[in-house]
Amino acid sequence: MSYRLCISAIALSATTFVAGCTSLPSSGPASEQVEQQAALKVVNTRSASRKRPGVDYALVDISAAVLANVAQATTPTLQGSFGNRRGGVPNLPLGIGDIISVTVFESQSGGLFIPADAGSRSGNFVTMPNQTIDQSGRISIPYAGRIRVAGRTTSSVQDELQQLLANRAIEPQVVISKVASRSAQVAVLGDVNSPAKVELTEAGDRILDVISQAGGLSTPRLETYVTLQRGPRTATVLYDYLINTPAENIFMVPGDTVIVNRERRTFLAFGASGQNGRIDFEDADLTLGEALGKAGGLLDNRADPEQVLLYRVVDRNFLKQLHVDVSRYPSDQIPVVFRANLRDPSAMFMIQKFPMQDKDIVYITNSKATELIKFLDVVNSVSSTASGVSTDVVKTRDAVKDL
Secondary structure (H helix, E strand, C coil): CCHHHHHHHHHHHHHHHHCCCCCCCCCCCCHHHHHHCCCEEEECCEECCCCCCCCCCEEEECCHHHHHHHHHHHCCCHHHHHCCCCCCCCCCCCCCCCEEEEEEECCCCCCCCCCHHHCCCCCCEEECCCEECCCCCEEEECCCEEEECCCCCHHHHHHHHHHHHCCCCCCCEEEEEEEECCCCEEEEEECECCCEEEECCCCCCEHHHHHHHCCCECCCHHHEEEEEEECCEEEEEEHHHHHHCHHHCCECCCCCEEEEEECCCEEEEEECECCCEEEECCCCCCEHHHHHHHCCCECCCCEEEEEEEEEEEEEHHHHHHCCCCCCCCCCCEEEEEEEECCCCHHHHHHHCCCECCCCCEEEEEECHHHHHHHHHHHHHHHHHHHHHHHHHHHHHHHHHHHC
16 A cells, blocks of 8 residues: 555544544543433433443433432432331230230139138239240130230230139239230341340330440441331431431331441542542532542543533332333333533532432543544554655665665
């Protein structure tokens, strides 16, 4: 190939690049690639392109409508998952494994339990040995037989025993007391000072109460999560959010499991920012604006302020609230790329309200001018090489003639 043809090829390559070539070295995808490969685009809350990439994700411009829903979407709640139990303190019926005490009073001596020669005494009553409610949910009472008590209140069991003993005892009155409540316990595990099973009381115990009874946290609260498992349902909240939101401090019910665990809260920053890598939150409520500040801001000589991208997996209900058709996504969790245009002055207010989430990825794309400079560097190196090659050919030809 002649030198003139080589230069023509370089010029043609330049034209090709300007038309959209993205093969130059880069720390991440170009803004055009992000937009073109989005399976779903929510630009100003309206869906657009439908092209299918390797992983179906949605491209969502950060707007007032997004801000109105994103806080709820990024903050799971215990109240929302388990309700606030409108009846207030949950009822704690007797259960299997509970140890109870049964005391029977009679109006005078000479009845079923108080002998006639009992003489002077402080009260006409007899307390039976403590009993453990067995696997069938029953206890045994002399002259009353085996009584089912599990799942019932003490007052209902007392009423039944009084009726069963009425024909034998003299005006019997029955009092049942819990000695130990093994059926009304919750387990508190993980990063607490004294993991244990905590016995619930009739006064009602909330989630912070049982954590306190387990010795409190053994980790920094800003990095500590609290998970509540109740039957097949599970919900996790940040401990700091729990103590700052009274409605989240819900009542415990028997069988609950509370797991406290520390998890380093971080986000990743890539692209044309002052600092790349994994960055700690260090705050309970970190916003996108603050995250950009932690990452050193946007580099003036590289960044495209129109293409500040945040990668996150969100619940499909979040997109439904934006009136987006999510039928193409089979999963409840949908990958989303949120985009902020910092050339818009109002976006500065929006990024200060947009909440960050643990393990978010912030990527700032290079400006088109930066990509052009990269290309011109390549052109320069190629043209220099072409010139060097032609010189080497001449030198080789002359060397051959000298042989």
